[in-house]
Amino acid sequence: MKKPLLFAKELVREVLTPGDIAVDATCGNGHDTLFLAELVGPEGKVFAFDIQQEAILSTQKKLEAAQLSERVELLNTSHANEAFWPPAPLQAVMFNLGYLPGGDHEVITQPKSTVAALQIAVTRLQPGGIITLVVYTGHDGGEEELEAVRNFCTKLPQKEYAVLEYKFINQINRPPLLLAIQRLTKPTK
Amino acid sequence: MKKPLLFAKELVREVLTPGDIAVDATCGNGHDTLFLAELVGPEGKVFAFDIQQEAILSTQKKLEAAQLSERVELLNTSHANEAFWPPAPLQAVMFNLGYLPGGDHEVITQPKSTVAALQIAVTRLQPGGIITLVVYTGHDGGEEELEAVRNFCTKLPQKEYAVLEYKFINQINRPPLLLAIQRLTKPTK
Numbered sequence: 001m002k003k004p005l006l007f008a009k010e011l012v013r014e015v016l017t018p019g020d021i022a023v024d025a026t027c028g029n030g031h032d033t034l035f036l037a038e039l040v041g042p043e044g045k046v047f048a049f050d051i052q053q054e055a056i057l058s059t060q061k062k063l064e065a066a067q068l069s070e071r072v073e074l075l076n077t078s079h080a081n082e083a084f085w086p087p088a089p090l091q092a093v094m095f096n097l098g099y100l101p102g103g104d105h106e107v108i109t110q111p112k113s114t115v116a117a118l119q120i121a122v123t124r125l126q127p128g129g130i131i132t133l134v135v136y137t138g139h140d141g142g143e144e145e146l147e148a149v150r151n152f153c154t155k156l157p158q159k160e161y162a163v164l165e166y167k168f169i170n171q172i173n174r175p176p177l178l179l180a181i182q183r184l185t186k187p188t189k
Numbered sequence: 190m191k192k193p194l195l196f197a198k199e200l201v202r203e204v205l206t207p208g209d210i211a212v213d214a215t216c217g218n219g220h221d222t223l224f225l226a227e228l229v230g231p232e233g234k235v236f237a238f239d240i241q242q243e244a245i246l247s248t249q250k251k252l253e254a255a256q257l258s259e260r261v262e263l264l265n266t267s268h269a270n271e272a273f274w275p276p277a278p279l280q281a282v283m284f285n286l287g288y289l290p291g292g293d294h295e296v297i298t299q300p301k302s303t304v305a306a307l308q309i310a311v312t313r314l315q316p317g318g319i320i321t322l323v324v325y326t327g328h329d330g331g332e333e334e335l336e337a338v339r340n341f342c343t344k345l346p347q348k349e350y351a352v353l354e355y356k357f358i359n360q361i362n363r364p365p366l367l368l369a370i371q372r373l374t375k376p377t378k
Contacts, residue, residue, distance in 0.1 A: 001200060001319075001353050001371050011190060130190075156359045163359040164190050169368075170345045170352040179358075182190050 004178035007166055008132035009035060011180050012092045015130050016040065020091035024048040025079040025117055026109060030059030032094045037068040039092075046072045047086050049079040049117075052107060079117035089126030097145055098136030098176075108141055111148035118152055122161070122181065131181040138174045146177075153179055160185050193367035196355055197321035198224060200369050201281045204319050205229065209280035213237040214268040214306050215298060219248030221283045226257040228281075235261045236275050238268040238306075241296060268306035278315030286334055287325030287365075297330055300337035307341055311350070311370065320370040327363045335366075342368055349374050 002010060009032075016022060018041030024033040027048040036046045050056050056076045063069045075084050079095075095118070097109045121131050135146050153163045162184055167177035191199060198221075205211060207230030213222040216237040225235045239245050245265045252258045264273050268284075284307070286298045310320050324335050342352045351373055356366035 001351055001369060150358070154359050158357075158360045161359065162190055162357055164355070165358045166353070166355055168347075168351055169339070169354045170343050170350065171347045180190060 003168075004166055004176050005134050008094065008134050008178050008180065011130055011132060012036070012094065013039065015128055015182075016092045019043040021086055021088045022046050022092040023079075023085070023090055023094070023121065025093055025095045025121065026050060026097070027059045027074070028055050028096055030055075030062040032096065033059050033072060034062050034066055034068065036092065036094065037063065037066070037071045040071060042071065044071060045086070047075060047084070048072055049075045049077065049081075049084070051076070051078050078113055080113035080120075082120050085120050085124065087124075089129070090121065090124045091126060091129045093121040093125065093129075093131040095131070095133040096136075097133060097149070098139060098142060108139060109145065110141075111145045114145060115148055115152050118149065122156065122183075125181070125183040127183050127185060129183050133179040133181075134176050135179060136176045142174075149179060153181060156181065192357075193355055193365050194323050197283065197323050197367050197369065200319055200321060201225070201283065202228065204317055204371075205281045208232040210275055210277045211235045211281040212268075212274070212279055212283070212310065214282055214284045214310065215239060215286070216248045216263070217244050217285055219244075219251040221285065222248050222261060223251050223255060223257065225281065225283065226252065226255070226260045229260060231260065233260060234275070236264060236273070237261055238264045238266065238270075238273070240265070240267050267302055269302035269309075271309050274309050274313065276313075278318070279310065279313045280315060280318045282310040282314065282318075282320040284320070284322040285325075286322060286338070287328060287331060297328060298334065299330075300334045303334060304337055304341050307338065311345065311372075314370070314372040316372050316374060318372050322368040322370075323365050324368060325365045331363075338368060342370060345370065 016039040022036040027033045027050045033048040162182045164180045205228040211225040216222045216239045222237040326332050351371045353369045
């Protein structure tokens with residue numbers, strides 16, 4: 001059985017095709033940005049957010065090594081900053097909630113800005129499109145963020161969105177879990 | 190995103206190969222029994238339990254139509270009846286918890302016997318093998334059964350088993366959810 005991080009990628013791979021627009025809402029070390037850039041192809045585009053310059057630089061390096069920089073717009077700002085989101089309908093949006101692995105553990109994603117970004121993502125998602133949130137809860141504030149995000153998710157209308165929770169329930173060390181949102185119907189505009 | 194019933198099948202399909210032994214702990218109308226019989230091939234075997242004769246007959250009919258009867262042992266008894274379980278290491282065990290669709294809604298699986306069967310299944314599962322439980326909770330007693338099963342599952346040692354919970358969380362009509370158990374290590378005996 002796949003771990004949440006891998007299963008998130010599987011869900012995205014099922015729906016994201018060349019020419020699509022995707023967002024990496026928390027680019028971190030750039031793994032997901034690179035993954036999305038490969039899937040959208042030369043005609044598609046990825047917008048990758050991170051408030052930490054360290055993360056942006058690390059991602060940039062990865063993209064250059066893979067010669068995929070042209071497909072990606074790196075945004076060194078908060079994902080809650082709506083003006084920077086692409087206007088086009090989105091086919092995939094990926095979040096990793098917690099702190100930057102190997103970085104400053106004091107800098108963590110925050111419930112308020114995460115939910116604000118999620119609200120933007122949900123609204124711009126096109127039918128069939130998917131949002132994945134891999135949520136780490138082992139750090140201070142992690143459980144509160146999960147609660148805020150989960151609360152937002154459970155209120156999404158079931159006729160328009162399906163929200164999946166995918167988690168391992170017999171582990172004592174608080175492993176990450178996955179929340180995934182798929183838009184079902186046509187946007188009501 | 191796949192519904193729990195379909196995702197359960199996907200998990201089983203990933204691990205069950207020709208020659209394996211599988212159990213359908215609640216054969217109901219025989220859908221899962223047929224599915225398992227196809228996967229184990231002519232060298233494998235499926236043991237299918239149901240306390241309702243109606244379910245056994247319905248499953249028998251399906252198997253005959255598919256010419257797969259020889260691969261299946263139909264057992265018209267409780268899945269908690271340990272003497273009827275195959276001694277061999279099991280690669281897949283499927284449960285559907287609730288009542289027989291189209292049958293008597295008063296006859297439902299019960300927490301006590303379900304947990305007893307699950308205990309047998311967990312012990313006989315071979316490394317890499319999977320148990321799936323699709324749990325319906327819309328009927329009287331459904332929530333209590335889920336609680337009993339989930340309680341059992343969360344206590345399985347994480348070094349030996351991974352337990353996944355897979356559910357849609359924004360639906361008001363109590364949809365079925367999936368619990369899946371995979372054995373990770375060599376049996377200790």
